[in-house]
Structures are given as structure tokens and as C-alpha cells.
Amino acid sequence: MRPQDMMTFEEARNRAYELLGDVRDLLTAEFEPGGVPTGLVAAAAAEALRHISAAEDALDRTGLE
Secondary structure (H helix, E strand, C coil): CCHHHCCCHHHHHHHHHHHHHHHHHHHCCCCCCCCCCCHHHHHHHHHHHHHHHHHHHHHHHHCCC
């Protein structure tokens, strides 16, 4: 891989934010009637959202110097 083809850390960080946002949007989307997660599935989705928030927080900390 050539150096000019490699992304900077800041570019990778920004892309990670975008992807985490896309996943958050999917997990919090409006679902069709009868398709709303309940029980263990809802708990797992909530846990995933907490992990997304934690990942975003970690990315925020990488910008500190």
C-alpha cells in the first residue's frame, strides 16, 4: 500500500463516528407493527446502544492531547 493511499487517523476516526451513527439509527428505527423488539432482544439492543455510546466516548478521548 502506498502512503498516499492510506487514511489519516482523523479520517478513520470520522468514518468510525459515521458508522456508529448508522448502527445507532438502525437500532432506533421505527419498526413495523409487531416487529418492535421485546424481552431479551430489546435488552440486547439497549446494551448495544450503550456500547455504541461508550465507543463514541472513547473516540472523543482520542482527540485529546
